Amino acid sequence: MNFSLRYLVLIWAILLSSFALTVQAVAQEAPEAVAPQVAPTVIRSIQVQGNQRVEANTVASYLLIAPGDPYSESRIDTSVKTLYATGLFADVSIDPRDGNVLVSVIENPIINRVILEGNKSLKTDKITDEIEAEPRSIFTRASIQEDVTRIIELYRQSGRFAATVSPKVVQQPQNRVDLIFEITEGPVTGVKRINIIGNAEFPDRRLRKEIATAESVWYKFFSSNDNYDPGRLQFDQEQLRTFYTNRGFADFRVVSAVAELTPDQEDFYITFTVDEGDEYVWGDISVETELDTLNKNFLENLVPFRKGQIYNASRVEDAIDSLNFAAGIGGYAFVDIQPRITRNRDTKTVDMIFNVVEGPRVYIERIDIVGNTTTLDSIIRREMELVEGDAFNRILLDRSRNRVRALRFFEDVEITETQGSSPDRAIVEVAVKEQPTGELSFSAGFSSADAFLVDLSITQRNLRGRGQLVRFVIRASSNRREIDLRFTEPRFLGRNLAASFNLFDVTIDFLDEAGFRQSRQGGQVSFAFPLTEFTSFNGRYTLRREDIEFPQENECPGLLENASTGSVNATNRRLLTLCDQLGGRLSSIFGYSFSWDRRNDPITPTGGFDVRLSQDFAGVGGDVQYLRTDIRGNYYKGITKGVIASATLAGGYIRGWGGDDVSINDRYFKGNFEFRGFDNAGVGPRLLQFNADTGDTLIGGVQDGRLDALGGNLFGLANAEVSFPVGIDALLGSVFLEAGTVGLLDDREVFNLIVSAPDETRIGESCEGVTDVGVVCQRTEDGLDPRVTVGASIFWESPFGPIRFDFTQPIVKQPYDDRQSFQFTTRTRF
Numbered sequence: 001m002n003f004s005l006r007y008l009v010l011i012w013a014i015l016l017s018s019f020a021l022t023v024q025a026v027a028q029e030a031p032e033a034v035a036p037q038v039a040p041t042v043i044r045s046i047q048v049q050g051n052q053r054v055e056a057n058t059v060a061s062y063l064l065i066a067p068g069d070p071y072s073e074s075r076i077d078t079s080v081k082t083l084y085a086t087g088l089f090a091d092v093s094i095d096p097r098d099g100n101v102l103v104s105v106i107e108n109p110i111i112n113r114v115i116l117e118g119n120k121s122l123k124t125d126k127i128t129d130e131i132e133a134e135p136r137s138i139f140t141r142a143s144i145q146e147d148v149t150r151i152i153e154l155y156r157q158s159g160r161f162a163a164t165v166s167p168k169v170v171q172q173p174q175n176r177v178d179l180i181f182e183i184t185e186g187p188v189t190g191v192k193r194i195n196i197i198g199n200a201e202f203p204d205r206r207l208r209k210e211i212a213t214a215e216s217v218w219y220k221f222f223s224s225n226d227n228y229d230p231g232r233l234q235f236d237q238e239q240l241r242t243f244y245t246n247r248g249f250a251d252f253r254v255v256s257a258v259a260e261l262t263p264d265q266e267d268f269y270i271t272f273t274v275d276e277g278d279e280y281v282w283g284d285i286s287v288e289t290e291l292d293t294l295n296k297n298f299l300e301n302l303v304p305f306r307k308g309q310i311y312n313a314s315r316v317e318d319a320i321d322s323l324n325f326a327a328g329i330g331g332y333a334f335v336d337i338q339p340r341i342t343r344n345r346d347t348k349t350v351d352m353i354f355n356v357v358e359g360p361r362v363y364i365e366r367i368d369i370v371g372n373t374t375t376l377d378s379i380i381r382r383e384m385e386l387v388e389g390d391a392f393n394r395i396l397l398d399r400s401r402n403r404v405r406a407l408r409f410f411e412d413v414e415i416t417e418t419q420g421s422s423p424d425r426a427i428v429e430v431a432v433k434e435q436p437t438g439e440l441s442f443s444a445g446f447s448s449a450d451a452f453l454v455d456l457s458i459t460q461r462n463l464r465g466r467g468q469l470v471r472f473v474i475r476a477s478s479n480r481r482e483i484d485l486r487f488t489e490p491r492f493l494g495r496n497l498a499a500s501f502n503l504f505d506v507t508i509d510f511l512d513e514a515g516f517r518q519s520r521q522g523g524q525v526s527f528a529f530p531l532t533e534f535t536s537f538n539g540r541y542t543l544r545r546e547d548i549e550f551p552q553e554n555e556c557p558g559l560l561e562n563a564s565t566g567s568v569n570a571t572n573r574r575l576l577t578l579c580d581q582l583g584g585r586l587s588s589i590f591g592y593s594f595s596w597d598r599r600n601d602p603i604t605p606t607g608g609f610d611v612r613l614s615q616d617f618a619g620v621g622g623d624v625q626y627l628r629t630d631i632r633g634n635y636y637k638g639i640t641k642g643v644i645a646s647a648t649l650a651g652g653y654i655r656g657w658g659g660d661d662v663s664i665n666d667r668y669f670k671g672n673f674e675f676r677g678f679d680n681a682g683v684g685p686r687l688l689q690f691n692a693d694t695g696d697t698l699i700g701g702v703q704d705g706r707l708d709a710l711g712g713n714l715f716g717l718a719n720a721e722v723s724f725p726v727g728i729d730a731l732l733g734s735v736f737l738e739a740g741t742v743g744l745l746d747d748r749e750v751f752n753l754i755v756s757a758p759d760e761t762r763i764g765e766s767c768e769g770v771t772d773v774g775v776v777c778q779r780t781e782d783g784l785d786p787r788v789t790v791g792a793s794i795f796w797e798s799p800f801g802p803i804r805f806d807f808t809q810p811i812v813k814q815p816y817d818d819r820q821s822f823q824f825t826t827r828t829r830f
Contacts, residue, residue: 043069044099052107052175054088059103062086071096087138109139112176118183122158127151127181139169139177148181155185159227161261161268162186190216190227192267198255198274202243210243211236213270214727228268233257237272244276245313250343250350251277280311283342283349287323289356291335294327299356302326311350316341323356325395335359362392364428365420371432372465375409379467380430382491383407392417392426399533404432406602409462411435437462467491469500479509479680498528504544510669513681513818515708516550516578518665522587538593538614543622547584548665556582577749581663588622591615599636606638619658626662628654639722648719653744655713661746667711670742671818675717677738677789677808682818684742685710685782689755692767692775706816710749710780712742732795739812743784752779781816788812 045067048056063079065072076094083092083105091106114133116124128134131147148165155163163186170178194215196204208214212232237254244252255273262269285307287299302322305315320337327335336359342351364386369377381387383403385396397415404413410432417426438460457473469488475481488500507519522544530536556579593614599605611633619625630652637645656662671682687707717740726733752767756776767777791808806823813819 041071042099043067043071043096043101046101046103048103048105050105050107053110054105054107059083059105063103065101071099076101087140087143090140107175109171109175109177111135111137111139111179112172113178115178115180116183117180118185121160121185121188122154127154130154133179139179144179151181151183155183157229157231159188159190159229160186161189161228162266187266188227189261190267191270192216192262193269195269195271196274197271199276201249201276201279207240207243207272211239216267228259228270230259233259233270240272240274242314244274245311247312248279248281248310249277250280250311250313251275253277278345278348280343280348280350282307282309282311283344283347283351285352287354287356291327291356291358294356299323299326299354303352303354316352319354323354327356360424362424362426364388364390364392365425366427368427368429369432370429371410371434373434374437374465375432375434375462375467376465379407379409379462379465380404380432382496384430386428392428397428400430402600402602404430407462407467408603409434409437409467479512481507492527496529499526501525510681510709511550513679513709514664514669514711516548516664518546518548520544520546534596534598536595536597538595540591540593542587542589542591542616544587544589545584546587546624546665548578548581550578552578553582555579577664581665585623585663586621587618587624588620589616589618590620591617605636606644607636609633609635624663624666625658625660626654626656626666628652628666643722643724645720645722647721648717650718651714651716653714656746661748662713664711667713668715668742669709669711670715670717670740671820675738675740675787675789676736676791676806676823677810677820678787679818679820681709681711682820683740683787684712684715685745685749685780686816687778688781688816689776689778692754692770692777693773706818707778709818710745710782712744712782713746714744714784715742716740726794730797734793734795735791736793737788737790739786739788741784741786743782745780745782750780750782752777781814783814785814786812787814787817 043065046060046063046065048059051059060066062082064075064082065079069075076096080092080094083089083103088108089105090108091104093104095102095104111133113135114128114131116127119127130150132143133139133147144167148167151165152163155161164184166182166184168180168182170180172178191213192215194204194208194211194213196207199207213229213236216227237257240254241252253275255275256271257273258271260269260271261267282305285300285303285305287296287303289296289299303319304322305312305319316339320339323337324335327337336357338355338357340353340355342353344351366388367381367384367386369380372380383406384400385403386393386400397417401413401415404410412431412433414431415428416431417428419425420427454476457471457475459469459471459473461469463470467490469486469490471484471486473482473484475484483505484502485504486500486502488498490498492499501523503523505519505521507517509517511517522542524540524542526538526540528536528538552575555575591614593612595610595612597608597610599608599610611631613631614629616626616628618627630650632650633648635647639645652668654662654666654668668684669681670684671678671680675683686709689707717738719736719738721734721736723732723734725731754762754765754767754770754775755778757763757772758774762775767775767779770777787810789808789810791806793807794805796803796805808821808823810817810819
């Protein structure tokens with residue numbers, strides 16, 4: 001074999017050997033490379049790692065798998081999602097590992113502190129009350145982003161649409177973080193202009209008054225409605241709709257309401273596009289009923305609108321209320337009044353049919369009281385005019401709500417009803433929101449009438465949640481000092497009988513006005529109970545010691561001795577009256593009051609009236625004998641939203657009996673806030689000094705010839721007032737007209753005598769018809785001449801306390817009255 005052939009054979013052998021080795025190696029490795037991974041059929045164990053605060057058992061409790069369960073990919077996937085949904089973990093993974101399941105978690109950090117930076121216009125408390133993040137809560141980026149959105153929304157509601165919020169996180173040990181919200185408030189986004197398109201019947205200026213949103217004007221610095229608020233914009237649309245439908249435009253609609261932000265993000269342009277439609281009038285109006293005791297014609301007369309009048313949608317609810325009330329009087333507590341309105345576009349009329357049918361009888365299954373954390377349930381229940389098992393009656397529920405509100409224990413009272421265990425059963429829920437009833441206050445203030453005012457009081461109007469009242473007051477001003485302790489049990493001996501007692505010490509200073517200071521110390525016990533639903537009776541007994549002081553007391557012994565001999569000088573006639581009352585007197589007084597209250601709200605009435613008649617009889621024991629009668633009535637009428645008209649009539653008369661005249665400290669002294677336009681005790685009988693020859697009052701030794709005010713045995717007062725908002729938050733205004741009189745003294749107090757003359761023998765003679773030069777007379781001016789004032793008031797709930805300003809102008813007066821054209825009062829608490 002030649003060399004070439006041997007070489008070829010050798011190469012072939014090598015190739016065969018290499019191929020054999022390769023096939024053998026592949027054959028040996030193939031079983032391992034293609035062998036399939038076998039999943040475990042049963043879960044043998046579960047281990048948790050990565051947890052720091054959360055217990056392993058707690059993590060395992062969220063899993064949908066457990067040792068011994070068959071392995072399931074879907075359950076593993078759901079378990080991962082469940083652990084994420086707890087919000088406790090930032091990362092979760094589950095590794096089967098041949099039946100030994102390993103759960104790996106990374107916990108979300110805990111919030112250590114929440115810090116707000118840059119908030120100036122919104123208080124920190126207002127923001128933290130809205131956000132979810134708080135110390136010791138779980139930190140998640142999703143929840144923090146939601147809090148950012150909430151903060152921005154708060155600023156938008158306050159008119160700052162350019163506000164931005166950047167959350168920052170500062171890592172702390174033990175997987176804790178400090179959460180910082182960096183706030184850039186931006187400027188207040190005002191309302192540059194409000195445009196109304198499509199209105200022909202009413203001008204823009206008139207419609208702008210009906211909506212809450214207002215244009216930004218520099219002088220409206222107290223207003224908070226001159227910024228854009230989307231929620232308020234929805235309210236404005238409803239206000240426009242109400243305004244038009246109450247004036248006959250039944251087809252009115254707001255086509256669109258658009259708010260456009262200016263490029264500088266400082267103001268909005270708001271545009272309302274409206275479709276007024278046509279004006280409608282009422283057409284045929286009728287009432288249909290098959291109830292036997294209800295007269296159809298009588299019910300139709302109760303409907304507060306007639307055919308041909310301008311259509312007014314709000315009067316429909318008034319008509320339903322009137323018909324419901326009439327049905328209740330007729331014995332039908334459950335009626336269903338179904339109004340059917342037919343709008344005739346051709347004739348521009350609206351026909352109305354009220355169908356009065358007897359509704360299904362529903363009974364109260366249960367009354368639930370919620371929200372009362374201090375007040376006992378029984379205190380609320382006893383004010384309810386319905387109990388479990390009674391027939392459901394909306395009118396009685398409304399009255400019950402007013403009675404609970406009248407307690408003044410609650411900031412808010414709402415009564416709602418839901419279906420009970422069956423369709424003829426109702427569950428009534430009385431939801432109350434407690435307000436503080438205990439008060440320790442120190443008040444200080446100033447008024448043009450009383451100068452300084454200081455008031456220290458401790459009051460608990462709901463002692464131990466039982467509705468009992470305890471009050472201790474120390475009050476002082478420039479002309480009045482008072483100490484008063486009072487306790488009232490509203491349900492004495494478990495009956496509908498309020499019993500109370502109080503002790504008092506009062507000093508009233510009339511030195512500047514009437515020349516004396518009076519003091520009263522004593523006590524009173526009283527009881528009160530309702531006579532009917534709207535009337536009540538109060539009986540009382542008062543025992544008090546009364547005394548007066550005046551600068552000329554040292555002259556009294558000699559003056560009283562001369563009086564016994566009939567040699568009293570006319571100059572001392574007035575002083576003698578005061579001297580007669582020195583040494584103190586004991587007054588034993590029985591009295592009662594009768595009240596009739598038909599106001600629609602006991603706190604802020606907008607309709608109805610109340611009347612109070614009281615009488616006090618002194619003389620069953622004691623040193624004083626008189627009968628005093630006082631009456632006062634108030635009437636309220638809401639005109640439009642926020643505008644309330646009121647009228648007051650008041651009067652009083654006191655008369656001595658058994659030969660006694662009325663003492664000066666028991667008479668009526670009127671003025672200041674009781675009769676605006678006049679100073680304290682500035683209206684009524686007065687002692688005057690004048691020149692007989694001219695009749696002119698003196699100037700010099702006495703103030704324009706006017707001596708002391710004497711008070712009166714009778715007074716009458718009438719007031720008419722209209723209060724209204726003035727367009728600025730926290731401000732209310734009113735205009736008023738007041739008229740009244742004070743007078744009718746006892747005969748011994750009325751005289752006209754010479755007190756000075758060149759011939760001293762004439763002193764003490766009558767001054768009637770005397771015109772001599774140099775003769776000075778004193779007389780009692782005691783006519784029941786009317787006084788009339790007009791004026792305006794402003795009430796401001798300022799940050800320092802309530803302030804009231806009264807501007808008055810007497811238009812009917814007497815020359816000797818003490819007039820006051822401006823007065824104010826304010827008070828604050830510390």
